[in-house]
Amino acid sequence: MFSGRLIIRRVLQRPSLLKCYNFRRASTWSTAKSWHLLPALSAIAVTGGALYVWSYAKSRLYEVHSAEEKEREQTRKFEGKTVLITGAAGDLGSATAKAFSQQGARLVLCDLPSTEATLKQLLTELLSLGSPAVICASVDVTNIEDVKRCVQQSVEQFGGIDILFNNAGIFGSSASLDQTDEAMFKKIQDVNVYGVFLMMKYVSKEMIKSGKGGVIINMSSVAGLRGSKWLFAYGASKFAVSGMTRSAAKSLAEHKIRVCALAPYFLEGSLVDGILEDASDTVYGGAMTKDQLESFVQKVSPVGRVGKMSEAAVAVLFLCSDEASYLTGVVLPVDGGLTA
Template structure:
């Protein structure tokens, strides 16, 4: 009976992404910025793509001051031409595309399904689901054509595996992101392109900081860990999935949720 030899590997986290270029959408703040910073700390060239171009430029300047090679580009993920332009910008600026994090998203209003505003529903779906499809649609051909392989992480949510009263559009979109991830992973695994998803719980990002204290405390209570997550905690999972340490991880959906979905 043959055995598979096990070789100990030591990863130099300061250089594990050296020579690679990453595009991170929704990276002007929150999870996106934390991920971009962590990728840059690992030696990657990073493109900060965001609808908020001023925020993206500020974030890129901060990373450059930290020694990261970073650039900013305006991005509207609901517009496929804008997504294509951001990918082209990445290639033109750094010579290629190896890694992508499709993180851009919005929350949307809260209302029961039977009373949900149709325009709001369309807006959430266009941003959170169509935007991920447009990103994959334009990232994958570029990564494949380079012939080096690569990795993509789509940011879904815990609500990609559960329901949440009052958020039909967001929940539908995030379930869709998980499905897109699995489908694309099956299509591109043979091309050495890995595609996975993460499902953050409620994370203490600018998106939540405008809530009143009672609503905020209510969200905290949903997590047995007794707190909301931090952007950096999600970024560590994303970066692991992008790294060669996850070389046999394809089409999976990983929760980082303080046990939210465990109860």
């Protein structure tokens, strides 16, 4: 289509037309026979000018509109997506729920029945932030019926699940191999391994059925990347999470499902406070006092501090975003450089 700018350029490029008007000597027309072109030239100039102004205004409007559109896309990256979060009442679960909700996601928040009051409080907060839709579900991730019911409910309410943040986990207690209690070992594997497996299995079935693909983010830990003398049972469970993540990534890739994991070092929050406020004065099997642990954590961290929940939540959102479309089977350390 001819723009006003183009018409003016064409007019100026035509010697026969240019000849008609001498800009220096505005009063003289070069040839008498050019007089009859005056009305046509005027019409072209007026139309060209009008078209130029119109196309310029249109392009400016388009620029403003697309900048707004771009900004909206940047801040509402998860609009229309359903995100299921386990352990949602905990520190990382709730921080991530808020971050997803700010980006327009629909949320299914799951946690143990004992956390009902905390979940309700979170629900109120999210709705006041303008969350499009939220469901809270009582789910013990180690209970197969709970898991199936929660997945079913999410599908019925929201038509499917796009993202699973498989976050529920327990720390147990710090102990080396010889100090590890058998019952505690089993309990930690039950929640951190079996629970993560069940959720992945039943959510990925739905994702496959929908044909739309999806993303699964599991919660591992730095303890799932390298050995830790004092975290024998917890470390075993988090190594299993890293392993399940890599294997599932390979089997689910053909269904357009990406599977990644986060491997944080200590993050500030109740899980760490729980270790520091253990009933005994010492942690790590008596190897350190709580005060020593706190300064030890800061000393071994290259950045000299524990991480913030918001720093881990941002990493989860990145892994779930379209920008991370080529990342799968990744166990991402969020550790201030500890495992660098």
